Amino acid sequence: MGTLKRTIINPFKPTAGAEPPVLIGRERVIDDFRDGIEEGVGAPGRLMRITGPRGSGKTALLTELGDIAKSYGWRVVDVTAAGSIVDAIQHELARTSDNTELHLEASLGVVKAGVSKSSTGPETLRGVLTRVASQETQHGAGLLVTVDEIQDADADDVRLVAAAVQHLIRERKNIAFVFAGLTMGVMDLINGRALTFLQRAKAEELASIPLSDVSDSMASTVEGAGLHLDGKALEMTACATRGYAYLVQLVGYRVFANARRHADRDASISLEDAQKGIEDAYGEFEGSVLDVALADLPLRAIEYLIAMAKHEGNVPTKEIAAGLSLPPASLTATRRQLIKAQVIDAPSRGMVRFSIPLLREYLLKSSNEILSRY
Ligand SMILES: Nc1ncnc2c1ncn2[C@@H]1O[C@H](COP(=O)(O)OP(=O)(O)OP(=O)(O)O)[C@@H](O)[C@H]1O
Ligand SMILES: [Mg+2]
Structure with a gap:
């Protein structure tokens, strides 16, 4: 019976930025983004702003959009606005570009002793974005830049990035730009001076996920992990999440953990498992989110x-x-x-x-x- 317990793994991921087992309720924004990649230069899905409160799933969605872009062969650069986003983008692209250039030179059999990139001086942000986006476009692919926590970015930096992206769209390069952050902070930022270009970005506010979607997804996630969740226990569990992404994972995790303890006897999640799990999850939420916000x-x-x-x-x-x-x-x-x-x-x-x-x-x-x- 010990083996059974060990093979049943809790599928929920109540950790900031962790990829959830299923990205619930994001089908439309994902389709819009996919359309944007397929439709070509100027498609609205190539310029997006994702806003929502803490724990609403912004980072997880950025990760998913990045994965989609990669599946089309695009290059993806993800930065978080902790320091300068301009430096971060330049650093990322310099690092990821070196290999391809070396590889290209080697395959052409060209020997360029003494010629290094630094001999032409450091590239500007617009320079590096133009170089990479042009390369990618030539190969039938493109470049996606994502910026997370953009409300913390320096407005001048954001203006530089926005100007470079706008320039590349005008130059008919395959570039996409998706930025995410806390609703009020992002609105304050883009309503500031000279960011009208970003105001036109397709807006996606991560409001609560419909409970019917949460319920369907939790039932199949639990089923896929070897337990059963239905009836009143499912209804209660789904309802307790409020359709809030982080609570879906936290409540799901705690409810699942309770049932997992008796999985060798009974693989169904009982009403008691659900009740107790919700209580545990809420207690944890109060400590880790609510008290922190009030502190x-x-x-x-x-x-x-x-x-x-x-x-x-x-x-x-x-x-x-x-x-x-x-x-x-x-x-x-x-x-x-x-x-x-x-x-x-x-x-x-x-x-x-x-x-x-x-x-x-x-x-x-x-x-x-x-x-x-x-
Ligand atoms: N669409 C979704 N469906 C189910 N779970 C999700 C979804 N999106 C995110 N999650 C889960 O919710 C939690 C919070 O997600 P994430 O870290 O992406 O939120 P965030 O909005 O970036 O939060 P913060 O503002 O704190 O950075 C994670 O545990 C993640 O796995
Ligand atoms: Mg985040």
């Missing part, structure tokens, strides 16, 4: 959130002020701080909503405990 906030911001949690959906900021018996204007700075911290966002003027799933429920349930930390 650096001052008391006034916490009070704001607790007053906000009394209402469902989009909340008028006036209601929050009334709940705190304060003039609305006195809360402007607090609201801005919460938006900047990506805890809430403003879907329209005078309205706010929670950016993180389960935060409202957590605030309602644990307000005393949270306030006692101050």
